[in-house]
Amino acid sequence: MIKPALTLIAALLASPASAQDLSKGTWVDLTHAFNSESVYWPTAKMFEHTEVFAGHTDGGYFYSSYDFASSEHGGTHLDAPVHFAEGANSSDKIPVEQLIGPGFVIDVTKQSADNVDYLVSATDIEAFEAEHGKIPEGAIVLLNTGRAGLYPDREIYMGTAARGQEAVADLHFPGLGLDGAKLLVERGIGAVGLDTPSIDFGQSTDFASHVELMTNNVAAFENVADMSALPTTGSMIIAMPMKIEGGSGGPLRIIAHLPGD
Template sequence: MNGKTRHCPATITRWLTVFCLVLANVAAAENFPQGRWVDLSHDFADDTIYWPTADKFAKTTVFAGETDKGYYYSAYNLAGAEHGGTHVDAPVHFSRDHLSVDRIPLQQLIGPGVVIRVADRIGEDRNYLITVADIERWEARHGNIAKGSIVLFDTGTARFWPDPEKYMGTAERGEQAVAKLNFPGLSPEAAQFLVEKREIKAVGLDTPSIDYGASRLFETHRTLFAKNIPALENVANLTDLPETGFTLIALPMKIRGGSGGPTRIVAFVPEK
């Protein structure tokens, strides 16, 4: 070893440490549990469903094609409201000085998930309120919801995406359309039960709002957010999940001070 290649013991130790970490990561990847990943997110496009009063998603082209240097290049500008498509509602959305989307702890958006199915209870009037009794029926089969769970409700609404009239009751835009919204939601009493009796980390639905379509006071939002419990809305593909035994990961865009943000939600279902 000549003078140009000689390294002090501390440098060698650092290299060995990095090398061992790389090997550990490779081994972890090889030993990762077998199973399947389920994408619970709708994609963002021109037909993405937004609240009637919110700005819809817009994608405009900066450049797409061959450059004068002979290679392909594409880039786009994006715009739209925080609350639309698959997204998270941060507690500050309805609770002053509570967590904004960038401050929600990651561990609150990652954890064991459960799915409670209520699609068979929803009639022609889709303004169904999920009740404590709905949760207790699920628990009669599976046991009490464990502390720290992320609870998802499958109302069957996702099958209507992206038809806004079928999905949320109206395709109209503007303030006057809000009165025509019609879709299921979680009752304030059920929200209170989940927060106080089951100590959940987060809750989600396959609808545009955690409150039902006809709500004007948004009591469920207020109940959850007062306790810093975030809500996932417009969740997709819940029919692809078992009712228990999976891990949920919901990572929103990290918007400083934001009241919500577009979110990629996925679930890992291990092989049995």
């Protein structure tokens, strides 16, 4: 499933001349910074960053150190397949090849603006392919709903700023429909990401798209930052999550490389 992504990476790194391509072009950070305002699921532990020491020591040099704690699932983060599929890959078991690959950005900003609960469908994906070609195996597919600009205002971004189980019923944001998830699995993609708190839309109660993707060991990236600078095709996506042994997810740094002179 991931051989085309490997081929692309190998081509880029095959010779010193090719490797220099990564020093050219543009790098785009698709990651929201982690802080006290980071968006987490209403039932998840929020991000905490606590100072251990920051200042000048008795030895005369400056030193700073902090503790952090949070749920695996919040801010820009990974959903490992084991999050919704027993026995599937945990964070540390996802092949690196699934986290690096050619980027395909499907723009559904208009649909999402018209319908906050919009589901990206197989029809949307097929329309994209009709214009840009079939999505290849090993691709990293990013769904641009246009919601990243609303982050981190939880009330607007996810439908409620309330905390606790009762708040889940008030969540509203777009997601990937089950038929869309099935088509992406058929395509053999490495991973899929979007700029909302969940691959499934806010009103989901069965998390069917999570289940479909993750029972097939397809990872997901959630709360991806602004994708507006990315081309529809032609970028390389590099998504490096914290490597938590046995983890169901974790904080993610995701970037894109855009080729150029």
